[in-house]
């Protein structure tokens with residue numbers, strides 16, 4: 483059984499993953515490259531925990547204990563060395579992920595499992611950067627991680643059945659459902675949602691309807707919980723662009739990023755996390 487979990491990257495997803503694991507009463511070590519990034523991550527966790535408390539799903543004491551189970555640090559080796567499972571959630575860039583996995587391979591015990599939260603990159607290529615490709619796996623979470631019910635488990639070409647079983651059990655202990663998919667660019671869920679979101683952004687760019695009406699149409703007419711533009715702002719437009727570029731390389735033009743997405747990213751408007759994307763936020 484995986485007891486101690488390390489999470490590498492304390493951004494939108496890493497913070498939510500650390501919180502979800504700590505809510506399941508496991509010890510969590512959380513790494514990021516700076517104290518400032520860690521502080522941001524902890525602030526996101528506090529905000530989310532207080533939503534659970536407000537909704538009566540968690541007591542104030544549970545929330546405090548959850549926070550206490552998360553230890554942060556900026557020394558990667560120190561953070562990951564005792565971990566049974568490491569979950570990586572750094573930006574969606576294959577060379578960065580390979581570099582991080584090479585370090586994780588050096589710093590963790592031999593039996594530790596190394597999981598990536600990549601949205602669509604090759605788990606097999608990330609595994610090949612290590613000396614334990616059988617212990618590398620995709621553990622794809624959904625945003626917001628503490629609320630969404632699914633984990634998409636991605637079995638790389640070299641991932642062992644034992645590794646799949648450990649991650650399946652860990653996901654269950656955290657209270658998530660799982661699906662197991664092949665390691666193909668975009669897996670199942672990212673390829674499916676990207677097709678929808680990119681086409682909706684394209685229609686926004688063509689002026690087919692306003693942002694508000696596109697989101698309203700999808701929420702009320704198609705019964706999705708969120709419209710595609712508000713969801714893109716929640717996911718992060720930088721992540722959207724990385725994903726779109728990688729899917730385009732794999733599958734061609736149907737995933738090509740609309741100009742408006744590229745321009746917003748170039749302007750530093752990355753969605754909710756910067757206060758502006760398709761919409762403006764004052765949070």
Ligand SMILES: CCCCCCC[C@H](O)CC(=O)SCCNC(=O)CCNC(=O)[C@H](O)C(C)(C)COP(=O)([O-])OP(=O)([O-])OC[C@H]1O[C@@H](n2cnc3c(N)ncnc32)[C@H](O)[C@@H]1OP(=O)([O-])[O-]
Pocket residue numbers: 529530531533534537539600601602623624625626628629630672675676679680707708713717721722723725726
């Ligand atoms: C081109 C490339 C595209 C792909 C990009 C990459 C994709 C990526 O890899 C995968 C993804 O994530 S894909 C994206 C996948 N994600 C999606 O598709 C998300 C789609 N959206 C949704 O599912 C819903 O809108 C939400 C669940 C976000 C909010 O629910 P809502 O009904 O609209 O709003 P509500 O009434 O406010 O909240 C409801 C309840 O949830 C609670 N709560 C919320 N946030 C919380 C938090 N952070 N903490 C704690 N709690 C939180 C809240 O307290 C409330 O509890 P109550 O007890 O019922 O009062």
Ligand SMILES: NC(=O)c1ccc[n+]([C@@H]2O[C@H](COP(=O)([O-])OP(=O)(O)OC[C@H]3O[C@@H](n4cnc5c(N)ncnc54)[C@H](O)[C@@H]3O)[C@@H](O)[C@H]2O)c1
Pocket residue numbers: 490491492493494495496513514515516519571572573574575578582599600601602622623624625716717718721
């Ligand atoms: N945003 C989403 O909705 C979503 C959902 C599922 C999966 N993902 C995937 O999760 C991963 C992270 O996405 P995010 O949205 O949390 O991004 P983010 O930009 O919010 O967070 C990334 C974090 O990684 C840190 N970081 C940068 N370089 C690092 C390094 N070398 N070592 C450790 N940390 C480093 C940054 O400081 C930042 O805190 C990506 O692979 C993304 O595709 C994102």
